[in-house]
Amino acid sequence: MQSIISKGKNVEDAIHIGLNLLGVSKKEVDIEIITQETNGFIGIGKKQAVVRLTVTNELSKNIEVQSHSTSLEDLANTVTAMVEKQDVMNETPVNNHVSSTDLVGKSWVKDQRLYVVDSPSHYSTVTIGKGIQLIKNEEVFSGTSTVITEKDLLEIKLEEPQEEPTKWNVSIDNNKLHATIDVEPGYKIIREVQDVEPNEHIELKVRETKVFSNTLQYKEILEKLDALRVSYGFNHSEIMKSVNTLIPGRFEAATGKNAVAGKDGWIELNVDINPMNGLVEDESGKVNFRETKLIPTVEKGTVIATIHPPIPGKPGITVTNEPLPARQTNPLIARTGKGIIEIENKLVAMESGRPSIEIRGKLVKAAIVPKLIHYDNVNLTSGNIHFIGDVEVLGEVEENMLVEAEGDIFIHKSVSAAKLTTAKSIVVKGNVFGSELESGKNNMLIVELGHLVGNMLVELGKMIAVVKQLMKSPAFKSSDFSVTGLQPLLKILMEKRFRNFLISAKKYQDTVEKSKIYLKEGEWIKVSETINQTFITLSNQITTLDRLATLYQDMKELSNQSEVPVEPNSYITISDTVNSSLYCSGDVTIIGKGSINTKIHAGGIVKVHGVVRGGEVYGRMGIEIDEVGSNSGSKTVVAVPHDQLIKLGRVREGTILKIGNVTETIRNERTHIIARLNQDGQINLT
């Protein structure tokens, strides 16, 4: 049998092409229309007409009979072929390429077509891979494996080529300093059936090819930038890159000019105000108490400092051509205390004495500190000493006595079972026995209060949000606010929801009340009073949302202020100490024999030139001790934060080293060690 399958743009055309190929007339063939042509939509889905022409003369029929039974030659001639992307298809060209004997009972794929040659003894099988549809006799085959024969009309269908368009976007960042193009070039996935060598069993597999194409146009970007009102700082080369890229990328289409930061106001000191060298060792390691250059002094009329005004920054330009203001620069605020006046940004001493300058954030406090010299012992006869300036005691401080000063405290002899408290520094030349020394009390307080204010601030913020939310609730009337203020509401809120706030508020108030004399900054007290009126006593004063907002701002200011460390730091320098407690916001230095069973807390470095036996030593900025530990077994703890070092000349068995949260007990006596945390978070001794 001679039969061919022919394709044409319509049925008529397909028949015509087929007849030409066979070289016969229309009367000599049977015509079977396999597929009508489809026009599709703008070329997509267009399919050609397919017809099968079978020659009907006797000779041909004979051949057909033969071929089915015997002739291998003719068997090959009856290869049924699948048609895809071919105008005309028949079995003969395939026949030319392969030796027909090898093909019996086999199928194969070549050039997107599926071929098969029958065998009397077995059938050819095919497995259909993912993404392929086998259309067998005009029906979609749904299984994964099937038998195919020459008689089958086979067609392979693949998924349509997958296309993704080029995706792109232009965005401007929050500061309007950068306009960026994000491009993801489009692609097309073309699918083809892989060629398979003739075999009894074959598998149809898809080969996918991904072709990238970037359809983004320069013009499109410019239009988009125009729509976003970008008009400054174009980077044309970057835009070109974004148009040409075949890989996803980000390009900066325009760049603004950032503002140049200015400089806040600052203070320039003309005199030495830092009496840190209270007691110093000479070359031989001895300390000469006669050489205490403790107090720098100034004469009347001296310019002690210059306050420089802030230097404004330079504004920048956004990509939308708007000016970008530079960060506001703040002037330094000078508060002049006793004995100081401010003339044309200069701080001038009006009295002779020790200048004291305290800088905290934007605030500078300057004063000439008066000095009290007590020529005798501090005891029941003299009474306790409270003084707003420096205090120098030439004698001893006896049992149960108190020395409280705003300036430095200098004790020439010993301190026994007494208490020394100051906002500044303490120097004791004698023994400190069973006493309590606090220097930098102000700082300690402010850290504590700052912590409380920080807690309250978070709660107050939430409270304001709740009140605002409430006022928006449809069933809530805020008419009574004008009569009673927020008080009734706050009372309910304090009952449960903000109970923690009330606890913090009471604690804050207590702390402020107890330490009023150290709080030279009125703001802490002012906030305390407002909190009391608003939340604790619920006074008759009408509370408004604005009042809460103002309080919030004030508290925020204080919270920020408390986070700025005060400078210069206070210090404690003493000779020896036994059974005492030393608190200092700065360095603690012990220059005599050492410290026995004493608790030391330093915001700075702890340096001990003698022995530390028993007690706890904490140095926020590190610790240096000549000898530590005891043979009697009293517990000695040496602690620093995780990022600091402990340097020890000699450390005895049983001493506990603590760095951050890690603790290590010394098992054997060692000399010259430096303890620090290693990268694994363990204590490393070298």
Added chain:
Amino acid sequence: MLKYTITKEEYTVKVTLNGDLDIEGTELINDKLIPSLLTAKVVEVSLEQVPFVDSTGMGLLMNLVNTLKDSSITITISHVREDVFEVFELLQLPEIFGKEVFV
């Protein structure tokens, strides 16, 4: 203006508040309603007819609940409108009164 109606049964007193529970109801609640309830064993307050509340009104409600509780009277509040209950929840009234009060 807030009004209320009371129906007394043997041990249970049912109170239905009618109108906005606000500052104008202060005298009504504190001076009239509360004293009249102190002899009851169980008080059921319905807020079905209360469309709006203000902060004073909620303070009054708190006073009512606390006073009755102090006198060992069981009190429940029912039929609270959705909008009103939203306000109660913002102030955590259910936590303050005890969740069993709202039925």
